[in-house]
Amino acid sequence: MSANKEVITLGGGCFWCVEAVFQQIKGVESVVSGYTGGTVPGTPTYREICSGLTGHAEVVQVTFDADVISLEDILIIFFTSHDPTTLNRQGADRGTQYRSVVYYTNETQKEITEAVISKIQPYFDDKIVTEVSPLGVFFEAEDYHQDYYENNKTQGYCTAVISPKLAKLRHMHADKLK
Structure with a gap:
């Protein structure tokens, strides 16, 4: 493990998609799916x-x-692997989560983060609406959400949504792949 280890928490729609993208990147040591940003007490499930009522985001x-x-x-990589210009939505997934x-x-x-948003904004037709906030409590998602794409590559959501994101990643960021 490097002495120069950093942790950043990212939400870009369904965490299965974001997890699958970052598991492919050189220098990434771990990717853990979970929840944060909510306001209700206790550990969310x-x-x-999915109800959208807890205030948490899938991250x-x-x-x-x-x-x-x-x-x-x-x-x-994060901003080019999802649509940062849509509020509370990625594809068919809708809601604050x-x-x-x-x-x-x-x-x-x-x-x-703010500098990167300013740098890439001209490449988008619409305004980037990505929230930039301090990390609060991070809750690790249930075990079956971890390594989801790797364990479920033939599942419908994976073939229809995640596989095309990974193809785009290979095209745009080949030099950053493991």
Whole structure:
């Protein structure tokens, strides 16, 4: 494990998609699906999150070696692997739990995130609406959500939604793949 390890928490729709993308990236040491950003007490469950009533977002916590890949590169991959211009929606997934969000752990991460958004905004026709907020409590999702794509590649959602995202990733960021 590198001494220059960083953690960033990202939400870009369904966490299965974001997890599958970042598991492919050089320098990423772990990707954990989970929930954060909610306001209700207790540990949320997937069923509660899906209701849209808890305020939580589906997110992944990405641990990476900053000597191998920069936070800026992580964020560029994030912003090009989902649509950061749609509020509370990614494709057919709708609700606040699917919002585009970056949860930072320090002011440097916040500043880098805001700088990346400014840098890439001209490449989008619509305004980037990604929320940038401090990380609160992160709740790890249930075991069956971890490594979801890897364990369910032939499942309908995986073939229809995740596989095309991974093809786009290979096309746009081949130099960053493991």
